[in-house]
Amino acid sequence: MSIWQNTELIKAKTITEDELSEKNSEVESTETLTSKITEMRSADGYVENPELEGWTRVVGRSPRAQIPLSEEQRLEFSFQGYQDPVPPMNNADRSSFFPNVYFVDKDQLIGGLFSWNFKPGTSWPVNLVFGSANSSKPEDKMSAYTVDNPRYYKKMNGSGNTTSLMVKGDKIRDLSNYAPVNTKSRFDITIIMTAFNGAVKIDTFVKNNSDPVMVQDEWYKEVVLYTMMDTKLANNDSVPVRFLGGNRGLYIENPSPDKAKVYRLNYNFKVSNPVNNWKAGRYTGPLDISVVFSPSYGGFPTYDASGAEALNGVAGTNAYDAYPNNIPEPIDTAIFMKSAKQAFPIGSVIGYSYSVGLEKTDEDTPVATGDGLILKVDKNLDTYSGEGKGYTLSGTFNDETMFLEDISYSIGSPFNMKPVLSWIHNTNPGTDMPFNFLVNKDELKQGQNAIFLKAKNINGVESELVAMILNVTMPNPPNISANLAIDKAEILEGGKVTFTSTIQNTAVAPSPWDNVMYETTNAFPANIDVDLKTVKLNGVAVPASDVTFGADRKLQVKLGNVEPKTELKLTYDVLSTIAVPILTSSFDVSQAFKVSGTASNGEVAESTSGELKTFTVKPRAAKLTLLHLEEGTTPENELYKEEPKEGLIGEKVVITSHPTEDYILSKVLIDGQEKTPLPEADFEVVYGEVKEVKFYYKGVLRLNSVPEIMDFGQHEATFRKVRVNQPDLAGQKLAITDTRQSKKEWTLKAVLIQEFTNIDDPNSQMTGILRYNTGAQDSETIFELNKVEELMRHTNDSKSEFVVSDTWSEAGFGFKMEVPNGGGKIGKYQARIEYQLGDTP
Structure with missing residues (x-):
């Protein structure tokens, strides 16, 4: 990808669509184009059905769009040549789909992407190569000379300004190559131009719409898309190609004829869906594009070779690496770019993006000095008590350039500074511009922290070192103790126990622990309920709105914010309700609780009460077993069968012996103890106090x-x-x-x-x-x-x-x-x- 831009934008970070913000608002108020992108596209950006995606069809010649750069300067972009007066024919040459960008200075047309009479006579935007290795065979290459049925589209912003243009064409043709892969295949093109941060983003796509009956699959196993752009500025065709720096791309520049101005054209490849490889090359003729893969002309040695992007060239240094004897000389240069080698099956799309931009500077503009970059912090002395994720450090910078490369900082010493903000767009050079960033709390220590800052602009000019003192009172993480006590080990059915939960953040202040929630860990069993009216915190009733005992049979209580060293005692009664049918055997109720809340770092701090605490619910209905046995028998012979009696614990029950004519009562045992004297009549026992009564009888003559x-x-x-x-x-x-x-x-x-x-x-x-x-x-x-x-x-x-x-x-x-x-x-x-x-x- 490439970008037309000011000299001061050489090191600027490419701004993606979602980064555009209020800095475009003044431009949008004019009747000219804005640089704000109105369409958010996916990474590949391909558009299959324009009308369904918000594009408007334009019948006739290509529409034109503008990007204001200043009151006197602007970029214009369109397809076709600048002076083409008529729409393209149905079978049109490559001027119909060539993405042209022009620089207008005081209504004087200075230049654009290199063209002849502002037509793309020497540049080739869409080319394909086929094959698994480099080949000089013409049939392995295809260049788009013509296209069928070119169609133009545009998109506008809310102010009615055109922001994007698109051309779609069917079946590109290579008029010099009649190999089967060219004549039988059908490749359709889509090229999109979008106003992009003071430049034009160009997306180039080719779709394989071949008829499977006419072609062979192996033709498309390894395909490369490539582009060659001839370079020219201000009527100078022999301009050097230099590195933008930061591994972002290439640029050419040339003074105006009167030497009063310097014009600059930048190709920026750091955009979404970028070209894979790019190089500075040599132009040898309008029909010779084989140089793209000719190392002796600065081209790629193989289809899948890397390019100048692998060199990470220093800004301003020469990017052309094929001078004879390595001695730079004026040559007719070009820029080569390509995709990676990849499969290109029928129905698939291959494509990439770059951006281009052009601007003028005065040759006698003074170089920015260190005095021109001033960095200030809002507070030379400040305090931080550990809230949130860190301390927000804010300040201003004042610089003459449009971009800062970075703002760096360090803590404790002015060495080993690390960048924290990169490629800051200075929308108002020469004025104080705000900045802020977050110093992570993990980097800070308790007490005084010396923080050092400096800034550097895209020309390498650094600000003076700035320092501030930050006094940190860092909150301690909560240290939570939790304990559960139950006042009774056992109760009868229908009884109650009192739970006492003791909670404390034992950490030394400050130690925020907020929005604390109490929750029992286990579900209470059926017939065990919490009396919500008895829920109290340190003896004070908790509001009903803060207490929940839901379908999950767990108790939840909102405790609010808990101060360190404050002991909380949460008490409530747990009730045993009478079961139907009545309970006949004991069961255990085991419980614990968890408390959780938000610590100062935003994370959840929680603790549990540990091992489960248990109480037992005993049956309120007791069972009484009555046995009538023959004395002296082994095993004991049961003379009379009587069903056990059941009743509420504490109630009295009358029991009766059952002597007969053949057996008379001889002994009575109550829970193993003999009752004396031998009862002569019915007698009473109490449920729960007596579990078993044995009547013994002896035989008679x-x-x-x-x-x-x-x-x-x-x-x-x-x-x-x-x-x-x-x-x-x-x-x-x-x-x-x-x-x-x-x-x-x-x-x-x-x-x-x-x-x-x-x-x-x-x-x-x-x-x-x-x-x-x-x-x-x-x-x-x-x-x-x-x-x-x-x-x-x-x-x-x-x-x-x-x-x-x-x-x-x-x-x-x-x-x-x-x-x-x-x-x-x-x-x-x-x-x-x-x-x-x-x-x-």
Whole structure:
């Protein structure tokens, strides 16, 4: 890329589109062009569809645009020659797409990019080479002689001034080369010229729009785009090419015919999407562009060779390196530029940019001296307390040139200064211009800091050394301590605990710690809530707007700005709510907290309370286990199943033993301790105080059932005796059960407690008629009133009942009745007997 500019702009940084600012405002107020770029393009800048991207089509000859440089001087730029009066033909020569730039001084046309009659007769903006190595074969090169259908476009700013021009053309042709790669390929061009910081930025693009059927892919594997610009100023065609310096580009200059003025043309390649390589070369003829790749004429030795950009030449030194015998002499010079070697497949675009500019200076203008660059700081003595990212140092400079190369500074000594501001545009030379920059706080130390500054302009003139004293009171980084305490280790369901969070920034002041936020690290479990009304900071209720207990079940509290050495105590109650169904087992609640805030450097300073602190929630509903067991059994035999009882802790509950006919209560254990004396009735226990009650029972020997009636029947009274050997028990039985663990022989006895008595005549009785056969021959016991008689002895072999009456029969065991002849008065008789059961002595 290149740039037309003032001599004083030699070292100026190329200003990109987004750097343009208020310095253009005065120019925009005129009716001429401004240097402000109205279009922000991407790095490559190619425009495929102009109308869709804000361009206006211009029918006819190329439009022209202006860039004001001063009240009497301006740049003009357009396509076609300066004096072309008519639009280009459909098949037009390269003047139709040549980017022309002209310098006008007091309405006198001084010059432009070298041309013949202000037409590009000797310069070639668009050329291509093909091949993997240098070749002298003509078919490997293609130069754009003509183009089809050239079309012009323009863009304007808000004031209606044209700021950008563009030409698009189809199918460039090389009229001297009819190789297939030239005749069958189709290459379309787009060239854009844009007002750019007092110069003109030129973007050159070629798009491969070839028909795949007509061409071969290998033709485009390695392609280079290049440009040759002949050089001429003020009718002098043999002008030396010199380095701009700073590896930015090249320039030529020549005095005016009257020697009163010096004109200067600069090519600046430090722009977006720049050319890859550039050199000063030699011009040998209007149709000879092979010199671009001829080292003997200053050209590139190979297609992919580097150029003068690799030399980083000193400003003002000669850039042409092919003088015979290395002795400089007047020669017809040119400027060569090219892209890198690259693939150029169908549908792709290859392109680059440069900028050009032209200006005049008086030959007798005095050289700037050191007295002309004055640097001042706003404050010779200042203080800084560590806020933000650093200290903003501000001041002014006053210089005669348009650009400062840099402002440098150092801390502690005036040595090893480093540049901090580079290529500062001095929009008002000779006046005080402000500057400022940030001194990073990491560079400063506590106490006094001596800061030294100096400036240098683009002519290498340095200002006097300037110093200031900065007293630094640097904030200390926060040193945060955090601790959590919980007032109870355990609570019952429905109870509460109090959390106390102690927070302190223990750093020595100053140590800002702002916008501090408190947050619990864990989510509180279900049925555990924070009572937001109890949140207090150092005993004072925290506003509800600063407290949040959200869906994530974490507590957040805004603590604001925390001063160093200030202890904060944040307290709040944590509640256990009654669960449904009621809680039946204990669970732990573990918690910690984090505090975070902004330190003086803008970074977050945070700390946590460390290990989790825990409290336990115990069931408010207690369970009571009741067991009914047979004493003496291993394993213990459960005689009766009773479901556990549940109730609220502290409530009383009545419990009951469950003795039976076969088992009687023998012992009661409450949580393993025997209750004495043995309770004879129901008793109470308290939920939560008692967890288990065991009732022990022992087996008994008992008459399980006794026949209520033994019916000896109805008999006719005669003078003969009446004997009945088997009474009717009416389905009842005489049975004995022994559920004792240790079985013993038992003895069953009976006693007649009422003689057979006539129901109708109680005074009429029969005695001696009830007998019991024990099984022995001729062994019948005759019952007498109130005399105990043994019926049988036996040992049970199980807990099942032993039915004594099942052993009775007419011929054997059992009760018998024998009434002698003539005994008793007619009527119904009944007697009563009583059974006695006990261990055999």
